[in-house]
Amino acid sequence: MSDFEPKIIAFLCTWCAYVAADTAGIARYKQKPNVRVIRVLCSGMVDPNYVLKAFASGADAVLVGGCHPGDCHYISGNIKAMRRAPLLRKLLEEMGVENGRFRLEWIAASDAPQYAEIINQMSEEVRSLGPFSPSTIK
Amino acid sequence: MKNMTFEPLRWQEDPVRITVFHDTEYLQAYFQVSAPRDIEWICKGRPVEELPRILTILSPPHHLASAMALDRLFEVEPPPLAVNMREALLQAHVFRHHLRKLYFLLSSWQNPFLDYKTRESRGEQHMVPSHILDKIMHHVSLSQETAAILGGRCDHPLSAVAGGVSRFLKEDHYHRLSEIAESCLKFGMRLGKFLRDEIFGDGKALDGFQNLQIEPMASLALAEKDDNVVLRDPVEKEMDRFSPDMIFEKIGLHKELWTHEPFAYVKGQSKDEIKNIFNSQFFFVGPLARLNSGEELGSPLAEEERQRLIEALGPFPHFGVVAAYWSLLVELLQAAEKMTELYAEEKLTGPDIRTIPSEMGREGYGALESPQGLIYHHYQTDERGIVEDIEVLDTATENNALHCLLTQKAVEVSMAQGKTREEMKNLIEMSLLPF
């Protein structure tokens, strides 16, 4: 498993987490290269379907990054994401997707170091979990 | 050694294959159920209150047995209206089930889907007039209508829930129900006359079945009075009487590699020595097993029919195919009578439809006489009501040994009489049908 490079799909809110990711890059924070970023208008628009589709299409983990509660550009989009996440996590767990493979994080635009840390931490965790493929759940 | 297979068989609910090994000395027929039901795997991990809707895939009465198990699990008493509605639904299914089997019997000599004209031009033997078949099917559909009114759907009903039923009947349904019950009863009597005159009576139609019977066998049925399970030995003397939840202490299951259906047997002194599956520890269930108790029936018309059966075939117990068909008719009349009695507005109205459980239970069981025989459910759950363990005793398991024995018998008879493959298949199918 040493040469396994996890693929993490990150749905990042354009108003906060995406900015943090951008800043983290510009500031040359050390980051694992396992993340594929998808920029979305709000974490509230990340439908559970997107997450399932990501897993079904070969992602090893999914990260949803949104603004801290109260900071949403659209007032309550991130609250929607917050309501959804626990139930989605439960569904995924029942299907054999380990807890560490799906994360919802609040990342403000100024949180670039935290963003890099989350990415690094998640990469390592998923690396130790091993590759995810639906066919392993038999 | 030669080898014959028949697959599939007509009218069998499970996918069935018959394999026959034979040479001059040896003849062994196997009744194989060729796909697993997987009930245990489907149900484990589900919330227990969903089981009535899941287990109904076995047969509609399993829906009711499951609801009874839930009543016990949640420790609730369903209100009288709900009890009546469930019973009414059960009787509709008994009527439908028995009538369908009689339809299969009557249409067994001809392709029921051939056009009248084609049928007549072929001049098939043992013709049962088409209008009788149509009338039967009409009443099957009427009983399906009642089942749909009471259960939401005919197959896979959904109305029974923990502590009662899920909704009141609509007003316009009462009238319809009693109308149907009346028509079913009238038709049952006419059908009885037809069957006695044309089929059971002169015996020509059931030629070849007159002597087809199994060795006397124990039977298992639910006592109507105290809801205890009664086990009767082959001469139908009461051997044991116990509460349904003891069933798996008295009845064991035996698995063979060549069939997916386990064999139910009476646990006894010699339970460790199942050398030969065709021995005396087996029992059967169903209409004939119920009538084999020899007890009088409460419904007058059914009792009358039972007396006619005794007159013609001798006193109970019976183990023959003809008696089994006849017992379908007796129970059909009984169901029709119960339907007329139950489908009255005052029985199906009341203030409550269900008792709401106050807390989650851990264990429950339910037993019921389904049209095909005694069925039993037992569930165990965790503290959140998720099914951890489930045991379902289905009639297919209970009658598995009977099916094997009957198949063997039918094959032996046909071999001895030098029948063709087609005739042999027909004989097997028709002997298995009424049980």
Place this chain on the structure above:
Amino acid sequence: MGTNPVPNKKLAIFTATGCRACENAILDIHYQVSSLARCADIAFWPYMLGSEVRDLEKQESIDVCFFAGAIRTSSDREAALKLREKSRIMVACGACAAFGGMPGLVNISQWSVVSGQSQRTMDNKQQTNEEEKPELPPLESRVLGLPQIVKVDYLVPGCPPTQNFLWAAIQSLVCNGQSPARLSFAASRLPEAIAQAITSGILPPKGSIFAGEKAVCASCSRVKEEKRFETYKRPYQAYEELGRCLLEQGLVCQGITTQEGCGGLCTAMGQPCRGCFGKAEAIFDPGAKMVSAISSTFDSNDAQEIAALVDDIVDLVGTFYRYTLPTQCALFSTPSKD
């Protein structure tokens, strides 16, 4: 009397692994089945006629095959392949054939519940004598729906299929051109696109589903109030049997993700929908859609309260994918043959 200019269509009806409810549903129209005999020859129907799969060799071809039941054993697979080969039109009839159905739940239990037989009452001693024993067809490694092993032309979903749509499917696929009155009857029960095809005398587009166009909610008689709830209920607990939307009362009801066609049968009986018609067309994954539907009704902004609510909701996979696990669950399904 004139002779029939169009030769009768040949019809096959078969159940793989499942119950007999789909076939019963076809028999359910029986008092019209005798009239069905005027436009169709039933060439293959094991349950009613005792036809054997090997008899299919003798058939030149079959016009329409109604295939019910899930694929569980190798004989199911063989029968499906053979029937596909012989049939011009293959119809997956019922939830088991169309989506894998309830037997499909076996696919998750193999890893999540137990492996191996565990019936404690089962006495597993095998016979020791050396008589020749017959064999059983091997089991497939997982339960599959019909579209996963052969190309399927039409679906008639439902568990069991409702009489209306089944009859409409038979009318339009088997009896086409025979009786305008019957066709308009069939058309009245179908979505517009299929209905138009039928009335203009052509077959509906391949892949059509004989069901409604929207979600079950569209035909459900219950009242929606856009209310949120603070506690989640399970169906054994108290709720209003009639009247308000079940989801808004805090019950998991899948009407919102499920294809219409049953007419809201279960919800009218006071029971929540469990999705036997499969997912509605626009939905990617029914489980994910249910997650967003349920969570949108949570009335809380507090993570802990939400966690408590979620905690009360049990067995998501077994409920959301009750009838559709093998074909419609994004993570478990294998692609269909097209």
